[in-house]
Amino acid sequence: MSGRFFAAGADRRIAITIFILLAAAVIVPLLNLAVSPTSTFYVPSYIVALTGKYLCYALLALALDLVWGYCGILSLGHGAFFALGGYAMGMYLMRQIGSRGVYGNPILPDFMVFLNYKELPWFWYGFDHFWFAGLMVLAVPGLLAFVFGWFAFRSRVTGVYLSIITQAMTYALLLAFFRNDMGFGGNNGLTDFKDILGFNVQADATRSALFAASAVTLALAVFVTWAIVGSKYGKLLMAVRDAESRTRFLGWRAENVKLFAFTVSAVMAGIAGALYVPQVGIINPGEFEPANSIEVVVWAAVGGRGTIVGPIIGALLVNAGKSWFTGVLPEFWLFALGGLFVAVTLLLPKGIIGMWDSWRGNARALRAASIAEEAGTDADVTPPAKIVRSAATKPGDWSAASPEPQPAE
Amino acid sequence: MNLFRAIGLTLLFLLATLSSSGASEADLRGIIAKFATAKGFSEIGAVVHELAAIGDPAVERPLAALADGNLYVRKVDSLVFAGKEAGETVQLSDPLSGEASGEAAKDDITKIKVNNTLRRVIRDALGTLTLGAKDPAVRIAAADTMFKTPDAANIGPLDTAIANESVASVKALLEQARAASVLVSDRPDADKLAAVALIGARGDRDAVSLLTSVEANSADAVKQAATAAIANINSTLAFWDAGQNIWYGISLGSVLLLAAIGLAITFGVMGVINMAHGEMVMLGAYTTFVVQQVIRTSFPDLFDWSLVIALPLAFLVSALVGLIIERGVIRFLYGRPLETLLATWGVSLILQQAVRSIFGPTNQEVGNPSWMSGSFNVGQLAITWNRLWILVFALTVFAVLLYVMKRTPWGLQMRAVTANRRMAASMGIRTPWVDALTFALGSGIAGIAGVALSQIDNVSPNLGRGYIIDSFMVVVFGGVGNLWGTLVGAFSLGIVNKFLEPYAGAVLGKIVVLVLIILFIQKRPRGLFALKGRAVEA
Numbered sequence: 001m002s003g004r005f006f007a008a009g010a011d012r013r014i015a016i017t018i019f020i021l022l023a024a025a026v027i028v029p030l031l032n033l034a035v036s037p038t039s040t041f042y043v044p045s046y047i048v049a050l051t052g053k054y055l056c057y058a059l060l061a062l063a064l065d066l067v068w069g070y071c072g073i074l075s076l077g078h079g080a081f082f083a084l085g086g087y088a089m090g091m092y093l094m095r096q097i098g099s100r101g102v103y104g105n106p107i108l109p110d111f112m113v114f115l116n117y118k119e120l121p122w123f124w125y126g127f128d129h130f131w132f133a134g135l136m137v138l139a140v141p142g143l144l145a146f147v148f149g150w151f152a153f154r155s156r157v158t159g160v161y162l163s164i165i166t167q168a169m170t171y172a173l174l175l176a177f178f179r180n181d182m183g184f185g186g187n188n189g190l191t192d193f194k195d196i197l198g199f200n201v202q203a204d205a206t207r208s209a210l211f212a213a214s215a216v217t218l219a220l221a222v223f224v225t226w227a228i229v230g231s232k233y234g235k236l237l238m239a240v241r242d243a244e245s246r247t248r249f250l251g252w253r254a255e256n257v258k259l260f261a262f263t264v265s266a267v268m269a270g271i272a273g274a275l276y277v278p279q280v281g282i283i284n285p286g287e288f289e290p291a292n293s294i295e296v297v298v299w300a301a302v303g304g305r306g307t308i309v310g311p312i313i314g315a316l317l318v319n320a321g322k323s324w325f326t327g328v329l330p331e332f333w334l335f336a337l338g339g340l341f342v343a344v345t346l347l348l349p350k351g352i353i354g355m356w357d358s359w360r361g362n363a364r365a366l367r368a369a370s371i372a373e374e375a376g377t378d379a380d381v382t383p384p385a386k387i388v389r390s391a392a393t394k395p396g397d398w399s400a401a402s403p404e405p406q407p408a409e
Numbered sequence: 410m411n412l413f414r415a416i417g418l419t420l421l422f423l424l425a426t427l428s429s430s431g432a433s434e435a436d437l438r439g440i441i442a443k444f445a446t447a448k449g450f451s452e453i454g455a456v457v458h459e460l461a462a463i464g465d466p467a468v469e470r471p472l473a474a475l476a477d478g479n480l481y482v483r484k485v486d487s488l489v490f491a492g493k494e495a496g497e498t499v500q501l502s503d504p505l506s507g508e509a510s511g512e513a514a515k516d517d518i519t520k521i522k523v524n525n526t527l528r529r530v531i532r533d534a535l536g537t538l539t540l541g542a543k544d545p546a547v548r549i550a551a552a553d554t555m556f557k558t559p560d561a562a563n564i565g566p567l568d569t570a571i572a573n574e575s576v577a578s579v580k581a582l583l584e585q586a587r588a589a590s591v592l593v594s595d596r597p598d599a600d601k602l603a604a605v606a607l608i609g610a611r612g613d614r615d616a617v618s619l620l621t622s623v624e625a626n627s628a629d630a631v632k633q634a635a636t637a638a639i640a641n642i643n644s645t646l647a648f649w650d651a652g653q654n655i656w657y658g659i660s661l662g663s664v665l666l667l668a669a670i671g672l673a674i675t676f677g678v679m680g681v682i683n684m685a686h687g688e689m690v691m692l693g694a695y696t697t698f699v700v701q702q703v704i705r706t707s708f709p710d711l712f713d714w715s716l717v718i719a720l721p722l723a724f725l726v727s728a729l730v731g732l733i734i735e736r737g738v739i740r741f742l743y744g745r746p747l748e749t750l751l752a753t754w755g756v757s758l759i760l761q762q763a764v765r766s767i768f769g770p771t772n773q774e775v776g777n778p779s780w781m782s783g784s785f786n787v788g789q790l791a792i793t794w795n796r797l798w799i800l801v802f803a804l805t806v807f808a809v810l811l812y813v814m815k816r817t818p819w820g821l822q823m824r825a826v827t828a829n830r831r832m833a834a835s836m837g838i839r840t841p842w843v844d845a846l847t848f849a850l851g852s853g854i855a856g857i858a859g860v861a862l863s864q865i866d867n868v869s870p871n872l873g874r875g876y877i878i879d880s881f882m883v884v885v886f887g888g889v890g891n892l893w894g895t896l897v898g899a900f901s902l903g904i905v906n907k908f909l910e911p912y913a914g915a916v917l918g919k920i921v922v923l924v925l926i927i928l929f930i931q932k933r934p935r936g937l938f939a940l941k942g943r944a945v946e947a
Contacts, residue, residue: 074747148927155931160682160746164881165927171878172923175916290878294684294754301751334762341755345748346741 025215029208052211056276061311063268069306072241077166079293081141085270090190090283092133137274145266153255174288189284304351461534471504540570555586561594609638649789662903663803669880671854677890682750685757687873693723693859723856731852888936
């Protein structure tokens with residue numbers, strides 16, 4: 001009974017989130033385009049671009065939440081999938097510049113002319129079509145995640161080892177994309193975009209449309225994640241998270257379960273990157289920086305991992321804080337971010353949403369108990385089941401009364 | 410060994426000052442001024458001889474300028490200048506020091522003319538001057554220059570110098586220089602063949618380039634001999650190249666070992682992923698910087714000892730910070746390795762920003778003490794002292810740590826806690842203290858690694874960032890909880906990296922190594938030297 005109650009509460013929350021996102025996708029562009037700039041309801045264009053960017057981050061955090069919150073895979077390389085999706089979109093946008101570049105070459109982007117390329121590298125073919133670029137946005141991060149995950153999960157690389165090699169993966173890609181002869185613009189990346197699907201990327205209408213696209217995509221992603229998590233497969237996912245060996249002993253192929261989640265998550269991250277690039281107007285190798293991927297983890301942690309809505313709230317809050325801090329007290333942003341990492345892990349291990357849930361759960365249980373006492377009967381209300389998230393790494397571990405270090409093996 | 414180096418350097422310095430203080434600058438200027446009044450080539454020749462007789466290397470500049478026709482007399486005040494033509498004007502400079510002294514129109518100055526006879530006189534004078542210098546280093550440099558720019562006219566002075574030379578190593582160099590000059594002269598083939606053999610024996614890149622030009626410009630026997638000599642040298646050089654790569658690899662390996670060894674302890678014993686490890690290295694480097702600043706301002710004589718002084722201080726600073734982190738943060742997160750990773754990452758951001766706020770974002774200059782600068786050659790290998798000392802230092806740290814782990818009560822407790830925490834606690838070991846001290850030890854070692862790395866890397870707030878991923882790779886590759894694994898991991902990654910570099914370039918080499926490690930972990934998820942156990946999750 002309590003399980004159904006919990007699920008019902010979560011369902012309502014998901015529905016509200018999707019509704020808010022869809023409403024924002026309609027209202028914000030309207031307030032930007034149809035309302036006169038003097039009105040109090042007018043939303044300035046830079047706010048539209050900024051929140052659009054945040055929504056992409058929220059999508060990335062949601063993607064990470066699927067693997068970390070529900071499957072226990074702490075990926076420190078999700079920024080790589082994000083950046084790969086971004087590069088695929090960036091390549092399309094570069095080809096759309098056509099002969100309007102500084103060097104006016106109709107085929108080669110500016111940086112290639114600058115670096116003395118004679119012809120387009122083979123992997124740039126096809127990116128002049130939007131459908132092809134869109135396919136690549138899904139395929140490249142998905143394929144990388146599939147291959148990487150297939151090797152890693154099959155040989156049972158878990159826990160911190162997996163975290164470290166995902167970090168190594170994004171670091172290797174960072175170094176690779178910094179190279180000029182990779183053909184992706186090297187240090188400077190891809191920028192100076194002009195058109196997307198024939199519309200000027202700088203125009204207010206295009207920005208509003210991109211914002212709406214981000215909001216709708218995020219709503220869709222929330223729905224998909226919710227559907228995955230709520231299905232039988234979702235239960236398997238959480239079983240793997242909480243006791244991987246036990247799941248395996250029960251006859252499930254834990255590696256396949258993880259691989260699916262990891263690939264889906266990477267594709268979501270790739271889409272986030274593709275939506276991000278036209279809104280900020282640049283993609284460069286800095287996006288592969290391992291620090292960026294770790295920052296994504298803190299968004300999810302702040303909002304509450306394993307809660308779908310939490311990472312979105314976390315991403316929006318932390319990034320709004322970042323924008324505010326870097327404007328007002330640029331010196332202190334890293335202190336604040338570092339402090340956030342420490343404070344969230346120490347004080348808010350379940351994040352904002354998790355704390356809210358347990359607080360409300362307790363309050364409800366107390367109220368039910370007091371009502372039952374007044375009525376003079378035994379309360380048949382059990383407090384909502386708490387999901388144990390600190391996975392026991394070894395059988396017998398949960399008998400330990402206090403946390404203890406576990407030597408790495 | 411230090412002391413010997415210090416004494417050697419002092420001697421060299423004394424020699425250099427002795428040989429250069431042969432004549433006062435005023436004397437030289439007096440003689441140079443005579444160029445202004447000398448009439449005709451024979452008088453100029455006499456001045457040249459007078460100048461050369463002083464035996465001061467400083468006369469090389471005016472004499473060389475004279476030989477090239479770049480010595481001028483200003484008409485107004487009859488002063489002598491070295492000059493360089495630039496269009497209608499001439500850039501003047503002091504004939505002795507080479508300092509710029511303005512420019513003059515061509516009409517205002519007279520060029521001191523030289524003919525071929527005079528040029529030969531000057532060349533001989535110059536040759537005997539430098540080849541006969543008291544300082545062997547000057548003679549070696551002269552021989553080297555003559556080897557690289559061979560000229561048939563050098564043979565005469567070289568013959569005299571070889572006859573007078575008493576140091577065997579310098580004599581060999583002089584003979585090689587003579588051989589190079591013989592090859593470009595019109596001497597008989599027999600002489601040239603002997604010269605080719607002599608140069609072939611030298612066996613370095615300069616010899617190859619010289620022989621290649623000989624091969625192109627001569628015929629028959631000499632050409633064949635040159636070809637054979639080149640092939641011979643190249644095979645030797647390939648051997649030395651491999652040696653050079655191994656040395657670079659070992660050097661990189663020692664850096665990796667230093668950076669990773671502290672991590673191996675905390676990760677191995679406590680299972681704690683310390684993302685702030687790189688920042689401990691950075692704190693050590695900044696401690697060195699502060700120590701050097703204090704020494705520079707207050708005790709400049711102690712500068713050579715700055716690193717020795719910085720070592721214990723860096724250890725203490727980093728160990729203290731480590732202890733605070735363990736007691737303040739990590740202790741609450743045991744059993745949750747992924748959360749520890751995030752929290753320590755946060756700590757690393759705070760430490761970085763704190764250092765940036767205090768010292769500024771730019772690179773700080775940390776100087777090399779005299780015993781760590783310079784280099785020496787082993788065959789064709791150039792080995793720099795700082796790299797060698799870092800290798801020695803890394804191995805020393807490793808040995809000390811191994812001793813602590815295997816031979817001291819504390820090490821025994823540490824190993825007991827690693828093997829079975831509950832049992833160790835039951836036997837009366839205070840496991841929380843072991844944890845705290847282990848973490849402090851790991852951090853302290855990172856701090857002294859920072860002292861060493863400050864000698865070869867930029868000391869900036871981002872110093873630690875560069876090492877953290879590499880150190881994790883070393884620890885994971887070598888196998889956690891095993892110091893020998895870390896040693897093997899560090900050196901094999903270093904050497905593989907340096908062997909890949911010539912073929913793939915530095916960046917691509919690094920990428921290949923990362924990919925190889927990722928693949929390796931698939932094969933052996935617990936590293937090269939995994940602890941054996943029967944745990945389910947292992």
